[in-house]
Amino acid sequence: MPVSDTELTLMFEHVLRNSKVDETQTVAVLRSHYSNDRIARAAMEAAIRLKAKVYGVELPSFNHPKAMGNDMTAYCGDTALTGNTAAQRALECADLIVDTMLLLHSPEQEQILKTGTRILLAVEPPEMLARMLPTQEDKIRVQAAEKVLKAASSMHVTSKAGTDFRARLGQYPTVTEYGFADEPGRWDHWPSGFLFSWPNEGTAEGTLVIDTGDILLPFKSYAREPITLEVREGFVRKISGGFDAEYLRDYMNYFNDPEVFGISHIGWGLQPRAQWTAMGLHDRNDGMCMDARAFAGNFLFSTGPNTEVGGSRKTPCHMDIPLRACDVMLDGQAVVRGGKVVAPAASIP
Numbered sequence: 001m002p003v004s005d006t007e008l009t010l011m012f013e014h015v016l017r018n019s020k021v022d023e024t025q026t027v028a029v030l031r032s033h034y035s036n037d038r039i040a041r042a043a044m045e046a047a048i049r050l051k052a053k054v055y056g057v058e059l060p061s062f063n064h065p066k067a068m069g070n071d072m073t074a075y076c077g078d079t080a081l082t083g084n085t086a087a088q089r090a091l092e093c094a095d096l097i098v099d100t101m102l103l104l105h106s107p108e109q110e111q112i113l114k115t116g117t118r119i120l121l122a123v124e125p126p127e128m129l130a131r132m133l134p135t136q137e138d139k140i141r142v143q144a145a146e147k148v149l150k151a152a153s154s155m156h157v158t159s160k161a162g163t164d165f166r167a168r169l170g171q172y173p174t175v176t177e178y179g180f181a182d183e184p185g186r187w188d189h190w191p192s193g194f195l196f197s198w199p200n201e202g203t204a205e206g207t208l209v210i211d212t213g214d215i216l217l218p219f220k221s222y223a224r225e226p227i228t229l230e231v232r233e234g235f236v237r238k239i240s241g242g243f244d245a246e247y248l249r250d251y252m253n254y255f256n257d258p259e260v261f262g263i264s265h266i267g268w269g270l271q272p273r274a275q276w277t278a279m280g281l282h283d284r285n286d287g288m289c290m291d292a293r294a295f296a297g298n299f300l301f302s303t304g305p306n307t308e309v310g311g312s313r314k315t316p317c318h319m320d321i322p323l324r325a326c327d328v329m330l331d332g333q334a335v336v337r338g339g340k341v342v343a344p345a346a347s348i349p
Ligand SMILES: [Fe+2]
Pocket: 265, 302, 318, 319, 320
């Protein structure tokens, strides 16, 4: 249902206040031609209401000739900021950037965060922002799970559909998304509510079965039949099944880059207001479908780049694939059982 401009501004005020924006702060609203005008305007008005210093940075839209579709996560790496040092400096001067454009997976974003500037991404439709307005309770739940993931040295994921996947952990940091960019150098995304890390290089092994009904992003499709991925030494080596497997194989091969098949971030969803079904109610061009990444108890794995945590895999193709009905074990202790969050207690929605 439609969200009024007033409500959108008030929601932004809530999120910016929880992102520690006040009269001492400078806020930059980053936008491009394709940004949602209402979101960019509401971000600016909310920052003004909080008495922050506010300015806008507008960049021309950027299209890579190889990119397919309008989903901003479907081609990673280069953005309108690539090589634009003046704009990068302007953004680094802010305490907080509201990104209505999507810099994710770009090395420039990593450089900006290293200066201590915080970034809050907001690119989903207002209805989705309203349904998943972040709360301090979301943060507490995600941080409770973070403690366990940070301490873990292994992850083992199984399902009745046939998933049996293992990875060693510890080489890469644990990343949380709870919707507030409230610490220096923190990147976050409204809406969200999940966490993840990356397998140690070369250690992801086993079988991942995408079962009927599981979601493939950025395709924004529900799998119509099982797809089996065989993983050895950190890379997907074989994709088998029917039409859905053939589609996935052809799409990934299109990028003509072996790095595309590396296993990227792995983690699980903790957001009870995110819904497995929501994607079916939206058009493909509505946004990037954060419901699918965040719904409680999903096991989210991905393929492709790891540059946002300082890894060396800079590859344009990034698949995010949430699986339902999995058991997720950290060092032998279940955090998700049959697609339900079971531990730690403070993380259970
Ligand atoms: Fe991802």
